[in-house]
Amino acid sequence: MPSLARFFDKAALAASQAIRDFDRASFEATLLASPVSLIIGDAAGRSREGQACAGLAVRLLARLYPVVTVEAEDSLRDHLHQTARSIHPGITLDSAEPPVATIVVGAPDSEALPGEAVFVGSNGWTASISTTSPRSVGETANPFGAGAAACFAAAAVFRSVFSDVLPDLPPIQDLTVSILRPWAEDPEADATGVPDADLEETHIVGLGAIGNAVVWALSWCDGLAGRLHLVDGEAVDLSNLQRYVLTSDADATDKTAKTALAERHLADSGLDAVPHDQHWDRYLNDVPDRTLMRVAVGVDSPEARVAVQASLPRIVLNAWTQSGDLGVSRHPDFLDAPCLACLYLPDGERPSYSHRVATEIGLPDQEPRIRGYIDRRKPVDPDLLSDIATANDIPTDELARYQGQPIDAFYAAFVCGGHRLRVGGAGPTREIDAPLAFQSALAGVLLAAEIVADAGGLRSADTPTLTRADVLSTPGVFESDTEPKGLQGRCICRDDDFRARYAEKYEVQLR
Template sequence: MERDRQSALGETHLIGLGAIGHSSLWALARQSGLSGRLHVVDHEAIELSNLQRYVLAGQAEVGLSKAALATHALRSTPLEVEAHPMKWAEYVARRGDWVFDRVGVALDTAADRLAVQGALPRWIANAWTQEQDLGISRHGFDDGQACLCCMYMPTGKSKDEHQLVAEELGMPEAHEEVKTLLQTNTGVPNEFVARVATAMAVPFEPLAAFVGQPLRSFYQQVICGGLVFQLSDGSRLVRTVVPMAFQSALAGIMLAADLVKHSAGFPMSPTTSTRVNLLRRLGSHLHDPKAKDSSGRCICSDEDFIAAYRLKYGCAVEQLSNGSA
């Protein structure tokens, strides 16, 4: 009986199959006898620049859908894996049923995390990495504690993504064009890449290989990946943060562990967040309490969202230690 309880994952969603998501899949594949239905959601494909941190991918997987790779990685387990190679919003719209009992979040941006919480899953485990640390946070919604949105509430005035990307590409005046390219996910045209090369004062030929790729992928490889820095011999400085390989791997393992514990009904940490600082000796206290947003701006303080959550899951308050699905 105890073994069955430990092995039943129920219906779980894993959103985001980057370095953290890959590590979660790696850990789940090694959990003996794990059963249930796992939905994996990610619209991207494996790229060459991913291999340094992706524990399941090698040269042969470049170009393969991340969602498809997840089904391959778990093919020898009793888990029933459903791959959804699309963005979260598209998946939710197609699914029709907005009941999500347990969701693991391994996404890159705050905006994407806010979108997941907006769909009102019953319970969320969220894994993340930062420059010096990594961690896992756990969220109900109607429980008086911090929801996922509370962790990523915007403060102050900040520039939109399209404005920041346009500036990084050296073409701040093209922010509306950049906005359209980001929204439509269309490939960058030859003329656009040529303008970037001119703005960055680098040769066009090395950038030509990226013509036709979505702008976000182009930006990640050319700017974040350091290509412009290399082509300019370091004269064009760009700042990028790339987690260390083991950093993302550990965050993913922590995420998988929390999903399994929650599904089995084992006691969860009473603290919303657990944080590990990679630049310090492992401390005796790793919990990082996070309070519910007190401004009243978060959706977990909105009566309409609360009513929708209760309508989906009943009026009982969802506690972090509750493993019901």
């Protein structure tokens, strides 16, 4: 009997952001009745690109679907089965039921394909998707096209399984796109391997869903060298498994530090991975002169992104997911180009964090009380849990397991982690950042590509500031453009003191 993963609450919350008139019971029933399939052609299964694509596809599918069948050469199939079971120990990997949707990597051995098929392939930096015919898989060791193709495929499967309850979406196009230059009209020119590149001193700030995918991609790259600083002060939580592609069920049980998880997956790479189990502000206290040559940002909030930019790295690369799209932004020059803070300047008043928490847990008139819990790091106590249960019309014992946790952790689990939705409380009153796994994974693959492109000298002066995509609506389609610098002069990159300090740190001429 198929079973749902024990982190299903967060999966339901993520799906509720995409599905019309979301009904949890119907969502569960659809998943339990919808086997999906992954077929890897023999030639694709022997190539590094095919193995990377299949590996990431399984890491995405196993986080949502209770039945996933795999057709591949025996040793590859066994490896993919092991990966799927590590994520969801109760997953069904053998089923007589025909799949609703099938991902085909490379050329299949049979022309008779079960379910609604999506064909994906890759060649170096390029990714291909089609709903009509198989796509070829290259022989390079470049994971970027392959990783993007896996994300496109997972999006296509979600569209097939939930076609009756998704908004009207345009048909999937047959296309090939370069992950190195998503704006390029000649993507085939990027059918190349990853260049040998020295990342020197590079930081990844935030090892959540985006950071996990960054590490996944870098771990597949040959020829990289340098020191990679991994900065995150949190441990893996059960709700993280819904979209953190490196995580296993055991990581949630053991509460593995996110930095340790990333370090483990980079152990066989040429990179010197250095974990820093701290939040960014505390980590900076240990950095001499705060000299930060390249920082890749995968944090969750605008405030955290602005804080990273305010620490004045030499080069900032950023990735995001939000309602409607995902993407990357490039900030190579604080003095003359748009900085990261330019993209996140508030355009009006915003509620404080304590106001947001109070509202989302159902106690909007008790913001001062909630602020006290936050400021004093006071653990959640029975009185507060009782008031929250009453406000949300749910049984108090449903919240008992949160007693003693910091209110930040409770908030993340109760609202962002999907518990409120599971127990029948009202859905969030604001947009909650709960993307589907393939959305976060694609953002991370794009960010990893930017790190390698920058370190390898593959970027030109006219590279756009932004590249964005709506992978659910239009898998494989990207839009790129350049943002203006410092709207109305309000940004820190227009401030004389910040500019002077940046010029001094990196010995560049102040213009």
